[in-house]
Amino acid sequence: AQSVTQPDIHITVSEGASLELRCNYSYGATPYLFWYVQSPGQGLQLLLKYFSGDTLVQGIKGFEAEFKRSQSSFNLRKPSVHWSDAAEYFCAVGAGSFQKLVFGTGTRLLVSP
Amino acid sequence: KAGVTQTPRYLIKTRGQQVTLSCSPISGHRSVSWYQQTPGQGLQFLFEYFSETQRNKGNFPGRFSGRQFSNSRSEMNVSTLELGDSALYLCASSLVGGGTLSTEAFFGQGTRLTVV
Numbered sequence: 136a137q138s139v140t141q142p143d144i145h146i147t148v149s150e151g152a153s154l155e156l157r158c159n160y161s162y163g164a165t166p167y168l169f170w171y172v173q174s175p176g177q178g179l180q181l182l183l184k185y186f187s188g189d190t191l192v193q194g195i196k197g198f199e200a201e202f203k204r205s206q207s208s209f210n211l212r213k214p215s216v217h218w219s220d221a222a223e224y225f226c227a228v229g230a231g232s233f234q235k236l237v238f239g240t241g242t243r244l245l246v247s248p
Numbered sequence: 249k250a251g252v253t254q255t256p257r258y259l260i261k262t263r264g265q266q267v268t269l270s271c272s273p274i275s276g277h278r279s280v281s282w283y284q285q286t287p288g289q290g291l292q293f294l295f296e297y298f299s300e301t302q303r304n305k306g307n308f309p310g311r312f313s314g315r316q317f318s319n320s321r322s323e324m325n326v327s328t329l330e331l332g333d334s335a336l337y338l339c340a341s342s343l344v345g346g347g348t349l350s351t352e353a354f355f356g357q358g359t360r361l362t363v364v
Contacts, residue, residue: 138277171355178252178338178355225291234279234342235304238291 137162137230141239145212148216149247156211156242158226168209172201174222181236182224185209196220221246250275252341252356260362267328269359273320273341274359279303280322281353285336294337297322298344326361332362 138161148165160166167186171179171226190202200211209226223243228234253272268332281304282294293306295314308337314324314345320341326333 169353176357176360178357179340180355181287181352184352227291230293234281234296234298234340234344234353235306236281236283236291237293238283238338240290 137166137228137237139226139228139237139239141168141224141226141242143242144240145189145209145243147245147247153216154211154213154220154244156224156226156244158209158211158239159207160209160228161207162225162228162230167171168200169189169208169227170194170198170211171225171227171238173225173241179225181210183231216244216246218246218248232233252339254337254339254356254359257357258360258362260364261329262364263329263331265299265329266325267329267361268323268325269337269339269361271322271324271339271341271356273322274338274343274354276291277341277343277354278320279344280316280320281340281342282322282324282337283340284308285338285358286334291338294324295313329363331363334361335362 140159155160169184170182177180182198183192185202223241225241230237255270258351279298281296285291296304300316311327316322336358338358340355
């Protein structure tokens with residue numbers, strides 16, 4: 136069965152510092168991989184997605200992620216965090232199709248001044 | 249272009265009652281998926297509809313059901329509500345069959361259901 140692991144429940148980063156959120160997936164075939172962000176009381180917004188091709192994908196708001204098949208990882212990065220990036224981040228894998236997503240448990244990002 | 253619209257935004261129901269939630273997808277999107285989000289279980293897939301047919305179903309009891317209309321709008325229904333059904337219910341729509349842009353799920357803001 137497909138699964139996604141986000142090992143960090145909370146991460147605190149100073150404003151202006153770099154960020155890396157970890158994501159490991161388990162899926163037998165070539166995965167569809169996604170990163171979503173959720174602000175309190177809101178829905179999910181897609182940051183970026185990977186299907187095939189270049190393993191480094193660029194997303195919105197200055198985020199990028201790198202797909203590493205050998206490590207079954209899809210870590211999210213941002214070179215300089217802004218206070219408005221404070222939110223919860225979810226990694227997801229398309230379980231056979233992208234309409235059925237399996238999500239990780241999320242990582243809550245706190246940004247300190 | 250309007251996004252995914254879910255109504256109502258908030259609901260309070262009593263145990264044993266039933267509830268219907270509505271989702272209007274982005275214009276032209278034919279796939280609608282539903283997810284339940286709780287602090288304990290996280291985001292879990294409920295079901296997906298495409299062209300009025302349920303194509304995928306998650307591991308939820310039969311009290312959870314849904315349907316999709318010819319205009320792609322979808323409803324989900326929960327009967328005999330339990331306290332544990334309190335959650336944020338999220339709807340997502342996808343284009344499907346439209347090239348790479350079809351491979352993205354757009355989420356609504358959700359319906360917050362509280363069962364008392």
